[in-house]
Amino acid sequence: MQQCLNIDPGKCTGCRQCELGCSFAHEEFFSSSRSRIKVFDLHDQGLFVPYTCTQCADAWCMAACPVDAIQVDADTGAKTVDTGVCVGCKVCTIACPFGTINYVSATGKVAKCDLCGGDPACVKACPTGAISYIDSDTAGFSKMQQWVDKTAAQHNVQT
Amino acid sequence: MKHVIIGAGPAGVSAAEHLRKLDSTAEIVIIGDEAEPPYSRMAIPYYLVGDIEEAGTWQRKNGKHFKNLGVKLIHDTVVSVSPSSVRLKTGKRINFDRLLIATGSRPVQPPVRGLNHPAVHHCWTLADAREIAKRMQKGSEVVLMGAGFIGCIILQALVERGVDLTVVEMEEHMVPRMMNAEAGAMIKRWCQARGVRIITSAHVIEVAQQTESEKTDVIISTGEALSADLIIVATGVRANLGFLEGSAIAVDQGVVVDRQLQTSIYGIFAAGDVAQGPDFSTNGTAVHAIQTTASQHGRIAALNMAGRKVLYHGSLAMNTLETLGLISTSYGNWQGVPDGDSAVAINADAYRYLSLQFDGDVIIGAIAIGLTDHIGALRGLIESRIKLGLWKDRLVEDPYRLMEAYLARTGPG
Numbered sequence: 097m098q099q100c101l102n103i104d105p106g107k108c109t110g111c112r113q114c115e116l117g118c119s120f121a122h123e124e125f126f127s128s129s130r131s132r133i134k135v136f137d138l139h140d141q142g143l144f145v146p147y148t149c150t151q152c153a154d155a156w157c158m159a160a161c162p163v164d165a166i167q168v169d170a171d172t173g174a175k176t177v178d179t180g181v182c183v184g185c186k187v188c189t190i191a192c193p194f195g196t197i198n199y200v201s202a203t204g205k206v207a208k209c210d211l212c213g214g215d216p217a218c219v220k221a222c223p224t225g226a227i228s229y230i231d232s233d234t235a236g237f238s239k240m241q242q243w244v245d246k247t248a249a250q251h252n253v254q255t
Numbered sequence: 256m257k258h259v260i261i262g263a264g265p266a267g268v269s270a271a272e273h274l275r276k277l278d279s280t281a282e283i284v285i286i287g288d289e290a291e292p293p294y295s296r297m298a299i300p301y302y303l304v305g306d307i308e309e310a311g312t313w314q315r316k317n318g319k320h321f322k323n324l325g326v327k328l329i330h331d332t333v334v335s336v337s338p339s340s341v342r343l344k345t346g347k348r349i350n351f352d353r354l355l356i357a358t359g360s361r362p363v364q365p366p367v368r369g370l371n372h373p374a375v376h377h378c379w380t381l382a383d384a385r386e387i388a389k390r391m392q393k394g395s396e397v398v399l400m401g402a403g404f405i406g407c408i409i410l411q412a413l414v415e416r417g418v419d420l421t422v423v424e425m426e427e428h429m430v431p432r433m434m435n436a437e438a439g440a441m442i443k444r445w446c447q448a449r450g451v452r453i454i455t456s457a458h459v460i461e462v463a464q465q466t467e468s469e470k471t472d473v474i475i476s477t478g479e480a481l482s483a484d485l486i487i488v489a490t491g492v493r494a495n496l497g498f499l500e501g502s503a504i505a506v507d508q509g510v511v512v513d514r515q516l517q518t519s520i521y522g523i524f525a526a527g528d529v530a531q532g533p534d535f536s537t538n539g540t541a542v543h544a545i546q547t548t549a550s551q552h553g554r555i556a557a558l559n560m561a562g563r564k565v566l567y568h569g570s571l572a573m574n575t576l577e578t579l580g581l582i583s584t585s586y587g588n589w590q591g592v593p594d595g596d597s598a599v600a601i602n603a604d605a606y607r608y609l610s611l612q613f614d615g616d617v618i619i620g621a622i623a624i625g626l627t628d629h630i631g632a633l634r635g636l637i638e639s640r641i642k643l644g645l646w647k648d649r650l651v652e653d654p655y656r657l658m659e660a661y662l663a664r665t666g667p668g
Contacts, residue, residue, distance in 0.1 A: 105666070134629075136662050140649075145662050156631075159550050162265055162295035164315050183301040183311065186575045186627070187546045190584055193639070195632030195658070199582070204306075 098173045098232045101209070101216060103146050107226035110135055110144035117221025121212055130200065132209045133218045133227075146218070146227055149196040149209040151175055157208065160191035173232075174211040182206055256281045258560055259341060259349055261333045262357035263287030265295060265546060266527025268314050269553025270355050270560070271326045277561040283325065284349065286341070288332040291381050292318070297546050299384045303391075303412035312381060333358075336502045338520055353522050353560040356499075356510055357553070360492035360528040360544050365400065369462035374471045375486045378409055387487060393417035395484040398473045400459050402429040402443075406489035407578045410446065414579060420451050421481050423473075425458040425490070433574050433585045437601065438608050438622050445581045445606055454479075462486060494529045494542055507531050509542040514566040515559040516552060524560055526552035535569030535638065536588045536619065543570045571638055575630070581606055582627055587637050588612060588620035595619070596647070598654040609654045616647040632661040641665060 115131035123130050133148035155175045158166040165181035166188065168174070177197075184204040188197050197208040209216075211229075219229045258274050260267045263285050271283050287293065291309070298312035315321070321328050332344040340350045362377040364370065376390070377383050387409075391397060395418050399406050402424035413420050424431075428439025429446075443453050454475065461474040465482070473481040494509040505511045505519035509531035516524050516532060525532075527549035534541035548570040558565040575584040591597055591612035598611040607625040611618050618636045635641070636657075643650065646660040 192631035193635030195629030
């Protein structure tokens, strides 16, 4: 069964442990700016929203990449960036309508959530259970999917 | 069912792969007129910088990819199209049930005397890039004609190589089809601070051999003569349509296609730089010679070629450019609409700029300099026509609250 990240902003306290866990897992240092999950502070709504890639099925980043640097991890279903192939053209960063694949000037490549190979560091770092890694057919996932559908403009197809 | 695709660029390759997914038994042929395996022009600047070898520009890295998919690659040039076959330069005729025209675009030849001089090179194909790479030696004098997207994206390679560079741009500011005057001026200032001479509002009149020297004189409209070892022409591109003369296929700026990306002839489709298709922003048609449109066109055309009736909601103009480390992006109708509000934040010292254009409470276009994090959310807001409600006024006050607005209006919160 494939799993996915499920985010419940109602449980998030804005502690940013997920950002630190993510950056350490990928870069071996603690830096929120290098995290692939980002906590946004929606001050007006009194809400913190951890935000990252939903690994959408027909990934926009993958379709837009001119050099085939983004692949599907067969085990987790994550869309992963092969930094050896990525040239840093940033087309994927403007193509992804969720804004969840980003250019990293320090490396000259793009970075996105890769689900840590099936053991996401953000989930382990979250002290309140706001981020969980759940089976893809549970209720939480369909809620995430509705969000994707709402913002993805039906993949450019007129309805 | 036999599908023939003319052109091995991103639109053609995307279409071929989707066609295979949709029909495991269809015969699929790609005809390309360049000698290399299907490659991406987007990667050429990184080849010129020396970050990648030629193979790094290939669209698919596995040499057997197309063979494994059962997609036949033919290296030839299509000279004419009739309703059920294409004729090749080598004289052969290939029949088809469905045809995709994905022949891309070619560089414009500006009206300049002496442009056929051996020191003059276009920057478009991998073959062009090889020639430029050989000639952009340290200390050599280079004149770059055109400060559009293509010209600007190779600045890094030229500067890193240590050439003595002068850029001549006809319009009043740099990247005029992607940036407004304010943003273009900011990019110009950034490049000038890094030692590049940029002359705007001027054009090249003549390229002439210097007497008693191997160099050439590039004479520009201000009267100045610029000494040059290498002249790079990057003055824009036009759709590759020549081979369609005499066919019944309707053309304008590009091959005119409907929402199914079908041309005026049943069973013949067009995609990518060559296609003049539905424009998301205007509801009319436009040629959007960009990577994102090429790959989307390829997918939508393939669906329709395979018999699924799928209507395209139109391509959104978008591009992102790095000029000597400064990253700029634009989306959609960045010029704005009459009576539409805008939100602008400018920090000249930090080289940061963000301009959002609204129609009512919906963002329809944007320009950003120095902003890369979550930039794609702009596409989401524009293409999903997200109504911002209260958030519009907050963005007018501070456009950098973009992600907050995005999450508040779309989020799972």
